[in-house]
Amino acid sequence: MTLLISVFAAIIVTVKWYNRKDDSMKLGMLCFLYWGASLMWLVDAIFEYAELKAEYFTPALEDMANDAFLGLSVVALGLVIWLIRLLITDAKGSVHEALKDQKD
Amino acid sequence: MACFLVSAAEAVVVTAVEKSAEKKETTNPKADKSNRAEVKIPLSRKLKWLTYMLWGGAVLLAFEHVWHGEVVPWFPFLTAMSNPADAAEMFHEMATVGICMAVLITVVWFVMCKAADAIVKRPDKDIAQTNIA
Numbered sequence: 001m002t003l004l005i006s007v008f009a010a011i012i013v014t015v016k017w018y019n020r021k022d023d024s025m026k027l028g029m030l031c032f033l034y035w036g037a038s039l040m041w042l043v044d045a046i047f048e049y050a051e052l053k054a055e056y057f058t059p060a061l062e063d064m065a066n067d068a069f070l071g072l073s074v075v076a077l078g079l080v081i082w083l084i085r086l087l088i089t090d091a092k093g094s095v096h097e098a099l100k101d102q103k104d
Numbered sequence: 105m106a107c108f109l110v111s112a113a114e115a116v117v118v119t120a121v122e123k124s125a126e127k128k129e130t131t132n133p134k135a136d137k138s139n140r141a142e143v144k145i146p147l148s149r150k151l152k153w154l155t156y157m158l159w160g161g162a163v164l165l166a167f168e169h170v171w172h173g174e175v176v177p178w179f180p181f182l183t184a185m186s187n188p189a190d191a192a193e194m195f196h197e198m199a200t201v202g203i204c205m206a207v208l209i210t211v212v213w214f215v216m217c218k219a220a221d222a223i224v225k226r227p228d229k230d231i232a233q234t235n236i237a
Contacts, residue, residue, distance in 0.1 A: 002168065006164070028156075029156050032153055032156030032157045032160055033156060033157075033159075033160030033161075033163075033164070034160065035157060035160075035212075036111075036156065036157030036158060036159070036160035036161030036162075036164075036209060037160055037161045037164035037165065039157070039161065039205070039208050039209050039212060040107075040108070040111065040161040040162075040164075040165050040205040040208075040209070041165070042208070043201060043204045043205045043208055044107070044201060044205075046204075047200070047201050047204075070168060070171050073167070073171070074164050074167060074168065077163075077164060077167055078160070078164060081160075081163070
């Protein structure tokens with residue numbers, strides 16, 4: 001479930017990156033982050049499949065819910081890492097402008 | 105158990121190589137960007153893709169290990185290190201799963217670099233025809 005969620009996150013971000021107008025959102029980094037994690041979980045899944053065989057595809061409902069919760073948390077963590085980098089690099093200069101503007 | 109450490113170790117090495125390559129490219133720029141036929145993707149940029157994949161995978165997998173209670177914020181940080189039997193199992197997992205993870209990411213990156221080079225070398229006419237189709 002974690003693998004599936006991270007793969008979907010990677011695909012969605014890659015499609016978003018392909019349709020980008022400019023590079024100010026730095027989506028490339030987020031693509032690599034999710035694809036890297038997806039590939040690593042794929043290896044993990046292959047090893048687990050080799051151990052459990054068909055049982056791998058019939059997980060307990062509780063395990064599936066926990067894995068789904070973990071997958072969503074991983075996606076959220078990836079987004080937080082990307083957002084922090086986006087704000088620090090500030091390619092559009094939005095943060096710089098906002099900090100210069102003393103009103104907020 | 106600690107399979108992400110192999111990718112993290114590779115990420116450290118690749119980051120150092122990438123910084124060195126970047127420094128070399130800025131002090132000795134060879135690429136002539138005016139001639140499209142000679143446009144190449146710099147090595148430092150390609151290495152950056154690999155570092156993003158390795159660091160991203162290692163950080164997100166480390167989070168998974170924290171989730172499962174295999175990594176803790178106190179010494180020795182890995183719960184498997186508390187007894188020799190678990191430690192042996194952990195090292196076995198690092199040698200099998202961990203190495204496979206690092207190898208797969210590196211192989212995917214290598215294929216990606218070859219594909220990127222081929223795409224960059226495509227003439228503009230081909231790109232326009234692909235868009236029409």
